[in-house]
Amino acid sequence: MNKLGIVLLGMLAAGPVAAGPLDIFGTAPSEARVILAGHDADVPEVIPRYSGTVTAVGPKEGERVASFKTSITDFELNEVKSWRLTILSGELLGTPFVVLANTADEIVVTEEGSLDGLVPGDLFVVEQIFTRRIIRIQ
């Protein structure tokens, strides 16, 4: 998958819902089918964001998992370094991390967090929001 970044893959118009009963409970999120709701297209993007899917996790480094492969395969080297990563599904849903580094298709998080529990198929978003880190040297 390419960068989503609110570029909205497959920008399908919000057409009429198919006739028949609505299947509102069984549909999994589809990266290729983000449909704009009401006001969505009306405002500019506030911050750069890329959304994607985890395709592989690890390897484990000691007691922690620090990296994963993504469905996004065209990141610039360290393009999202220091950005905020938030997991959007699975065991780590809602857990924020800070990106330590990235390659074209891999993201590494800082030592403050472990991605233990992340599995292929989990969803994530990286956002250009920086976290202040204070290093106190004594």
Add this chain to the structure above:
Amino acid sequence: MKRAALALSLAVLAGPAAAQQIPTEVVDAFHSALTRQDTAGALSLLARDLIVFEFGLVDPTLEAYAFQHLPLDMNFAAATTWTLQTRRMGGSGDDRWVISTYRVTGTDVNNAPIDSLYLESVLLTRSGGNFRINHIHWSQPSGATPTGAVQGGAGAPAPAPGAAPAAPPAP
């Protein structure tokens, strides 16, 4: 001298929002998280069984909403001001509802003014001592752009000419 490193992550990573005991506070905290671009904070206020109805579209799961429309809602929240016009709440025990109407103003991508009435129904369930949102329904009344003074406080928003009164939808 021995060196020790202390790393602190501050501010932006607000983490899960503080425990919210009053359903209206949860709703307001959710809007606040959207405005702050606080993805984790917003997610912390949503239940795992969340379903969102947004202008006729359905996000059937929390994951679907988080992936598809939460970022867009954060963009919209940052570009607009939501002024609470009316609010009712009800329910009992662990199941509550909050119905609100807002006047939403701002500027769109073309610098054109946004000035609309929004209807919002939120269902909340208390689990583990905290209320979390398990359903949101956003919509607009037809002719939702107000043209005159809007009654403040507990007053009803002024319907646009020819539009149905902006009565909150049933929970």
